[in-house]
Every structure is written in C-alpha cells, then in structure tokens.
Amino acid sequence: MTAMLFSMPGNERLTASIAEHTGWATGTLEVRRFPDQESYVRLRSGVSGSAVAVICTLARPDDQIMRLLFAARLLRESGARSVHLVAPYLAYMRQDRRFKDGEALTSRQFAQLLSSEFDGLVTVDPHLHRYADLGEIYSMETASLAASPLLADWVRANVDAPLIIGPDSESEQWAGAIARLIGAPHAVFAKSRRGDRDVLIAASDLGAWKGRTPILVDDVISSGHTLANAAREIIDQGFPPPICLAVHGLFAAGAEALLREVGCRMVTTESISHASNAITLGALLGDALARQMEGGAGRLRITPE
The missing domain is CATH 3.40.50.2020 (Rossmann fold)
Known part of the structure; x- marks a missing residue:
C-alpha cells in the first residue's frame, strides 16, 4: 500500500x-x-x-x-x-x-x-x-x-505508590482503567456544575491512602476549574498537590495558571500541542x-x- x-x-x-x-x-x-x-x-x-x-x-x-x-x-x-x-x-x-x-x-x-x-x-x-x-x-x-493504557504506562514509569483519583463520575472510565492496569487504588469524587466555570466537588475520604502520590485523571483539561477544585479537596486532606493527568490538554484561557496556582503538575498526551505533552x-x-x-x-x- x-x-x-x-x-x-x-x-x-x-x-x-x-x-x-x-x-x-x-x-x-x-x-x-x-x-x-x-x-x-x-x-x-x-x-x-x-x-x-x-x-x-x-x-x-x-x-x-x-x-x-x-x-x-x-x-x-x-x-x-x-x-x-x-x-x-x-x-x-x-x-x-x-x-x-x-x-x-x-x-x-x-x-x-x-x-x-x-x-x-x-x-x-x-x-x-x-x-x-x-x-x-x-x-x-x-x-x-x-489512551488509558498509554496513561497507565506513564504512571507506572514515573510515579511510585500512585493513588488514582477521578474528579467526577464521567472520569471513572479513565481513572478505573488506569488503576486496574497498574494495580493501584483509585477513588472518584462527585461533581455538580452550576456553569461553565462554576463547579462544586464532593470529595471522598482518602485517609486510607496517606503516603501515596495523588494523580487526578480526566479526559480533557479545559477551563481547569474541575481539576483545581478537586486538587484543593485533596490538599485539604493532607496530600501534596496532585499530578493532573489528561488525554487532551485544551487549556482554555487561564486554565494553566489556575492549576499552577494550586501547585499541580500537568501531564497530557500530544493530541493537542502543549508544553505538558509527555505521552506520545x-x-x-x-x-x-x-x-x-x-x-x-x-x-x-x-x-x-
């Protein structure tokens, strides 16, 4: 051919x-x-x-x-x-x-x-x-x-003792798949949306996994508000700022700065060209x-x- x-x-x-x-x-x-x-x-x-x-x-x-x-x-x-x-x-x-x-x-x-x-x-x-x-x-x-197997490969190669967290129910398919592939625990938060940039996160109790590195997983980073709010909940429970791992890094205006202010590191695939691209x-x-x-x-x- x-x-x-x-x-x-x-x-x-x-x-x-x-x-x-x-x-x-x-x-x-x-x-x-x-x-x-x-x-x-x-x-x-x-x-x-x-x-x-x-x-x-x-x-x-x-x-x-x-x-x-x-x-x-x-x-x-x-x-x-x-x-x-x-x-x-x-x-x-x-x-x-x-x-x-x-x-x-x-x-x-x-x-x-x-x-x-x-x-x-x-x-x-x-x-x-x-x-x-x-x-x-x-x-x-x-x-x-x-892309979840590729995301799982990245976590396996770069993070010791990860804790995989989905910020909402829609993220379960990626968070659950990655956790199964690498044999790590995972949790999924609940989200209610009041507007494009106004979301409320109800966090699960993560106390059983203290000492692990939290990794927030989603398919898209767009406005960044869902991940930023979830990250604050994780930090409030005594964890370090999480790694934000996503398939697609859209990064609407202000999203990257918002996540950096919370202390998050961002990792994405190369589906959209961005400095966070680490997965080919x-x-x-x-x-x-x-x-x-x-x-x-x-x-x-x-x-x-």
Missing part, C-alpha cells in the same frame, strides 16, 4: 511521529491566509493513486475547519485513492442533544461536514456521552482509540490508520496491546 501523510499547520510534530512509526512519506500542503482572512491551500506533492491522511487535531476548530475541508477536496481532486483524517482531539462532541428549544445539534452537523470529504477518521477518546459509537453520527469509517501517540495512531487504510478498522474501539 502506498500511503502519504500531510500535516495541517501546528501538527508537524505529531505527523513526524506517525511517519517515523509507519515509514510513510510526508507530503506538503501550503496553507496560509489572504489579508481578508480567507484560506489559501496548495498541494505541493503528487498523490495520484495513494492513500493519504491529513493530520489535524481539532482543538479550536472554527479557526481550522474551512482550510481542512479545502485540503481534503484538493487531495481527492488530485487523484488520491482515499483521504483519511487523523484528529486525535475531535471537536463538537459536547452538543449531543438539544438541551434547550432551538439549539443547533452541532455534533451531528459537524460529523456530516467531515464525512462529506473524508473516507475515514482516526481519533482518541472522543466525548461519547450520549452516543454509544461515532458511527451513530459519522457516515465514514471511524476508529476511536483509548504516533504508534497508536499509525497502527490504527494503517488498519483503516487497508480496510480492516471500520467503526471499532481499538486499544493498544
């Missing part, structure tokens, strides 16, 4: 990691903006007959989506056999129902946009809250990868992409061996 990888701006390091693992060539897309902020996209590599993948994590998607769709259409028009998207962070999964009358169901609309231009999608731990599977809204092939995804993404390009991935949940 002839395959080629293309990086959208800001994804060069992740693209190089996938290329190193797979041995595939990297092509060149010239992407820039005109003075009026419209996007310019030019293909500078031959792709005729090749399976191609565009690497573009979709944090802050509104700044990226048009040039991404233009690039996909251009690759297909230039003779690519298939066009795939590797988006380790998948945006627009939050609005998975109409919470109020008249709201746009943006998760479905965004899925339709991407499915219209790509043959396949590879992503990591998307926010599947009310959807059982990405196939419910995406009409292309999808591979949804679990190249092998995980490359293997899944290869299976998908060869027609064997489909709409599956894949975890590393």
Whole structure:
C-alpha cells in the first residue's frame, strides 16, 4: 500500500511521529491566509493513486475547519485513492442533544461536514456521552482509540505508590482503567456544575491512602476549574498537590495558571500541542490508520496491546 501523510499547520510534530512509526512519506500542503482572512491551500506533492491522511487535531476548530475541508477536496481532486483524517482531539462532541428549544445539534452537523470529504477518521477518546459509537453520527469509517493504557504506562514509569483519583463520575472510565492496569487504588469524587466555570466537588475520604502520590485523571483539561477544585479537596486532606493527568490538554484561557496556582503538575498526551505533552501517540495512531487504510478498522474501539 502506498500511503502519504500531510500535516495541517501546528501538527508537524505529531505527523513526524506517525511517519517515523509507519515509514510513510510526508507530503506538503501550503496553507496560509489572504489579508481578508480567507484560506489559501496548495498541494505541493503528487498523490495520484495513494492513500493519504491529513493530520489535524481539532482543538479550536472554527479557526481550522474551512482550510481542512479545502485540503481534503484538493487531495481527492488530485487523484488520491482515499483521504483519511487523523484528529486525535475531535471537536463538537459536547452538543449531543438539544438541551434547550432551538439549539443547533452541532455534533451531528459537524460529523456530516467531515464525512462529506473524508473516507475515514482516526481519533482518541472522543466525548461519547450520549452516543454509544461515532458511527451513530459519522457516515465514514471511524476508529476511536483509548489512551488509558498509554496513561497507565506513564504512571507506572514515573510515579511510585500512585493513588488514582477521578474528579467526577464521567472520569471513572479513565481513572478505573488506569488503576486496574497498574494495580493501584483509585477513588472518584462527585461533581455538580452550576456553569461553565462554576463547579462544586464532593470529595471522598482518602485517609486510607496517606503516603501515596495523588494523580487526578480526566479526559480533557479545559477551563481547569474541575481539576483545581478537586486538587484543593485533596490538599485539604493532607496530600501534596496532585499530578493532573489528561488525554487532551485544551487549556482554555487561564486554565494553566489556575492549576499552577494550586501547585499541580500537568501531564497530557500530544493530541493537542502543549508544553505538558509527555505521552506520545504516533504508534497508536499509525497502527490504527494503517488498519483503516487497508480496510480492516471500520467503526471499532481499538486499544493498544
């Protein structure tokens, strides 16, 4: 199989990691903006007959989506056999129902946009809250990868006597999986949300695990308020500031400073480029992409061996 990888701006390091693992060539897309902020996209590599993948994590998607769709259409028009998207962070999964009358169901609309231009999608731990599977809204092939084994490997290699803590019930799937994989105890707090940046944390009693290193685990660090409030509860119980371990480091404005003020160290995967990136995804993404390009991935949940 002839395959080629293309990086959208800001994804060069992740693209190089996938290329190193797979041995595939990297092509060149010239992407820039005109003075009026419209996007310019030019293909500078031959792709005729090749399976191609565009690497573009979709944090802050509104700044990226048009040039991404233009690039996909251009690759297909230039003779690519298939066009795939590797988006380790998948945006627009939050609005998975109409919470109020008249709201746009943006998760479905965004899925339709991407499915219209790509043959396949590879992503990591998307926010599947009310959807059982990405196939419910995406009409292309999808591979949804679990990063918890990679997070567990990092904890195993870097932390003695860890205590894994989920800040809320939704984080249980990551906290519980990591704890099982490394044989560590874990606890899950309860959260009530009063607004995007206003959350209350009800902490469990952690007294039985004094002397262990607390690690707060979540899928996304966004505003940072959930993790910061949970960290304060942990500190109040006599523990040192926890390590905040997450799959996706979105870091909305002020989030990083908020967590540093509490004393937290932040560790994330490279799904979104950030100084906290310490967990590589190249092998995980490359293997899944290869299976998908060869027609064997489909709409599956894949975890590393």
